[in-house]
Amino acid sequence: xxxxxLLCVCPILALFAAGAARAADKVEGSLNFNFYxxxxxxxxxxDFTLNAAATLPAGLSYASxxxxxxxxxxxxxxxxxxxxxxxxxxxxxxxxxxAVQAQIGPKNGDDTWQVGPRWxxxxxxxxxxxxxxxxxxxxxxxxxxxxxxxxSVRQISNNYRVSFPYLSDRLYLSGYLDRGxxxxxxxxxxxxxxxxxxxxVRLVGNVYAIAEYRRNEYRATDRxxxxxxxxxxxxx
Numbered sequence: 577x578x579x580x581x582l583l584c585v586c587p588i589l590a591l592f593a594a595g596a597a598r599a600a601d602k603v604e605g606s607l608n609f610n611f612y613x614x615x616x617x618x619x620x621x622x623d624f625t626l627n628a629a630a631t632l633p634a635g636l637s638y639a640s641x642x643x644x645x646x647x648x649x650x651x652x653x654x655x656x657x658x659x660x661x662x663x664x665x666x667x668x669x670x671x672x673x674x675a676v677q678a679q680i681g682p683k684n685g686d687d688t689w690q691v692g693p694r695w696x697x698x699x700x701x702x703x704x705x706x707x708x709x710x711x712x713x714x715x716x717x718x719x720x721x722x723x724x725x726x727x728s729v730r731q732i733s734n735n736y737r738v739s740f741p742y743l744s745d746r747l748y749l750s751g752y753l754d755r756g757x758x759x760x761x762x763x764x765x766x767x768x769x770x771x772x773x774x775x776x777v778r779l780v781g782n783v784y785a786i787a788e789y790r791r792n793e794y795r796a797t798d799r800x801x802x803x804x805x806x807x808x809x810x811x812x
Contacts, residue, residue, distance in 0.1 A: 605630030612805035671699035
């Protein structure tokens, strides 16, 4: 697992080093450290998540997360999974990107790769004013997985963020909904959702209290979970 963890964390460290080296004219990014000491149902779920994002030169952008379990349990810390995303906005005039995503698991054989177009819905010209007034950002990516051995798998990945300046500039709501569409293989045709919704309140500086609802339909049981903890944000 050590090599796979290194594979996930190295891009994050490289981006942080770029920011620390004052390459801010070309690289802007953030690191978020999320700690979840309270898990309501599934105590083996992720209790620490490292999120990273960066805007790169030439229309490129990077986003990732690495989930760990056992930070607040006596099982010992283990990497659960990671997503590594690279996107290319090939024209500033249109709200579409080309996206490639690597999903990395803790063992060999757990990894998948998928590609597809990403639509930044809130950047669409005739919708931009509506989303700006609502203080909402929303993008959706239509992935085709190309290394799956059991039939065809597509994924529709939604990501969103809402701020509430009319209530408080300390409050936000963000999350994602990934719908996996499976054709063929042992499962036949099924739709499975994996979603997280996070409510955050800034306490002081870059420290937030967070509550996160999780649903994972890839599990046979214990699909729902509530995680509560703290988030620390770092930007450059």
